[in-house]
Amino acid sequence: MLPTQVRCVQLINLQTAESVANTCDDQSINSPSLSMWPLQQRQLVREMSNIDISYIWPEQLNPDSFSSDDTVTQKKQVSLGLSVPVYVAEGSERQLRYALSISSDLPMQTNRTRGSLTGSTVVIDYKGTILASPDPNRVGGNISDGPDAERLKSIIRNAQEGKKDFAHIFSFEEIDVSKNSSNNPLREFIDEFKKILPELLGLKLSADNEFLVGYVATSSPVERDDDKKWIVLAITPIDFALSGLREVQKVLIILIFCLVAASVIATIYLARDLARPLEKLRDYALAVNDLDSPNKVPRSIQIREFNQLAIALESMVYRLKRWADQLEVTSKEAQVANQLKSEFLANISHELRTPLNGIIGSIQLIYDGFCDTKEEEMEFLKQANDSAIHLLGIINDILDIRKIDSETLSIYLKDVDIGKLLQETIDLFRKDIEQKSLLLNLNIPEQVIIVNADQEKLKQVFENVIGNAIKFTEKGSINIYIIQEDNNYIVAENTNNLSDNYGNKERRVLVKIEDTGIGISPEQQDKLFQPFVMVDGTKTRKFGGNGLGLAISRGLMEMMNGSIHLYSEGVDRGTTVDIMMPIKAKQAVKTEVQLNSQIGSRE
The missing domain is CATH 3.30.565.10 (Histidine kinase-like ATPase, C-terminal domain)
Incomplete structure (x- = not known):
């Protein structure tokens, strides 16, 4: 599809190579010659093959000529020179006399409005030559010579395969065409301040050398081969593309500040509500050092967990009191048992000594010969035997109670x-x-x-x-x-x-x-x-x-x-x-x- 923006028209006499008519300020669009077309034609030919198309490279752009507005329209870009033969009828034949040439600019528009995804238009041919760019220094150059070449080559391959997508690249433009180049110091200060402020506030969404690129392939008006297409890129800085999120970011920051303030206020009130029941529980815990203290555990606390803690604390104190009572009872029982054992030892000593004395006394009388008759001797032996049996019973009782206690009986x-x-x-x-x-x-x-x-x-x-x-x-x-x-x-x-x-x-x-x-x-x-x-x-x-x-x-x-x-x-x-x-x-x-x-x- 050929561009429709015509900059100037030129009519050249091919035989004399002189300009017959020219609106291009004495500049030659291209140099057509008689050899480019047939010298004679019998009828009017309307084929695209008769049109000669060539590139007209622009002059170097001066950055000082750009507007300070966010939207910059560039009128001077790569132009195409289109020449067609003009035949003059002579008899039955049509003789080649003139060449009509026009200069048509690529309609390049750079939109640097924040929030716009259009950005700057860049045109690259199938060889990687940059035909149009917001940076005039890169027009005519190859993408291999610039930064981020591999990523751009990948974009060209994807576009030639018929894909329409977007990608993230770095450092494509070397100058900022939206920069205010006026000599107004106040304006320059404001621009610098606007540039630094986002960084100070943390509102800068991306680096200055990051771009968002949308790409699509279109038919080349110069090449006849359908595989040799132009790649049209729409490049915009990510900071511009994401500028719509800046308002959201500001709202989020405001919400964060509001939430922080609300959290601080809520924390103050909650801290008071949390501290009061904790102080009550602390005072109660300190007061129950004496288990007989009449203080009651605080109840009716609004926080359920603190109520549960109070109940658990009260239960613990109750168990401590019960254990203390049990220990006191056990201690008294131990004292009583100790006293009983002492009394038992005294009693059992008497119980053991009595039959032992009887046995010893009876045997001693017999041994000393104080028995006058055999009957008297047998009586003492019977007393000794009875005492021994009684002593054996006492010993058996002691052994039985020990076995019963140890569960070994x-x-x-x-x-x-x-x-x-x-x-x-x-x-x-x-x-x-x-x-x-x-x-x-x-x-x-x-x-x-x-x-x-x-x-x-x-x-x-x-x-x-x-x-x-x-x-x-x-x-x-x-x-x-x-x-x-x-x-x-x-x-x-x-x-x-x-x-x-x-x-x-x-x-x-x-x-x-x-x-x-x-x-x-x-x-x-x-x-x-x-x-x-x-x-x-x-x-x-x-x-x-x-x-x-x-x-x-x-x-x-x-x-x-x-x-x-x-x-x-x-x-x-x-x-x-x-x-x-x-x-x-x-x-x-x-x-x-x-x-x-x-x-x-x-x-």
Whole structure:
């Protein structure tokens, strides 16, 4: 597509090479000759091949001639000289006489308005020769000789392949055609200040030597080959292209300042709201150095996390108080235990010394020959034997309580007739009961009740409890019962009061031992099952004992899946001890069948 901007016209006589008519100020557009076209033509030829096209390179541009406006229109650019033959009719032939030439400028316009993407137009031919440029020094040069040549070559290749795109290049223009070149010092100062201000404020979007290039290929008016195209570039500084973002940037900066100011104000208020509850929590934490302080943890804090912190702090203080109370109780218990051990050592020393003295005294009398008869000698030997047996019992009790505490005591469970075992134990103490003139009331059913227990250990429990009942009862009676318990219903085997429910529920047997002895105060009852504990010595020390019997009994009963409990209404009100064991399952079913059959026969 040929340019349409005609600068001047020239008509030349080809035979004389003289200018017949010229509007180009005596400047020759080109030098046409007769050899360029056929000398004769029979008819008018309208083919493009008759047009001779050549480049007319412009004079060097003077930068001082540019306007100071942002938009600069350049009238003087690379021109094209177009020449066509003029034939004169002579008879039937048309003879070549003249050449009509015109000079047509490329319509080059440089738009340096900020925000415009048009920028400056640059035309490059297929060889890389710059045909038009806002920098007149580069017109006619090759892109290989300038900066950023590789990037420009890549643009030309892409354009020749038919691509239309944009690219980023560096240092294409060597002068700024929008620069004010006037001699006005004030204007120059303003321009310099405008140039420096963006850098001071951080508003400069890019460097001065960076450009945005849009490119497209167009047909060359000079070359006949379609592959030899011109590349038209629209070059604008990136700072100009992105100047539209400057307002956005200013708005963002204003917003940032507003946000910073709002953040500062919000921080001041939030800091106050955050500091106040923290100060309250701090004061509370400092005040609770004394766990008995009446201060309460602050509540109703607007911030949920601080409320949670207050609750956690209160919970921690509560746990500390509880642990402190537990430590205090434990400390008192340790002191009591230490005192009890001291008393126990004193008592056990007396208990050990008494049989030892008896053994030593009896043997010494025999050894010294103070026995007059054989019978007297045998009596002393019997006393020594009894003292040795008593001493062995004390030592066994000490060993048993140690094994129970360390869980190393061995038991051997088997079927035991609890009624028979209880009767055997009572027989061992009949002589002691008769000596103290105590009344013994027994209620042992004839029916066999089988429990799963260690016979020797269960007998030891009976001996400890019955022995205590006899020892602490000066007058009155001792009552011993065996009662079957079915869940919450007690069934005495010597009555007809049967439970309504048997089913598969566990059945137990209760051995109840009651005495009318010295009794125990309620505050002392919980201590009796602890090792080394004895009731106040003013009343019980005269009865002797080592204080291990009930502690051993409780340990043995727990090992046999049973239990033992003690109750007394007070001093001189007697004592009741309950020993409970589970009845063996098969025996429980057998008993139920027998009882039901008895009921049926009576009906």
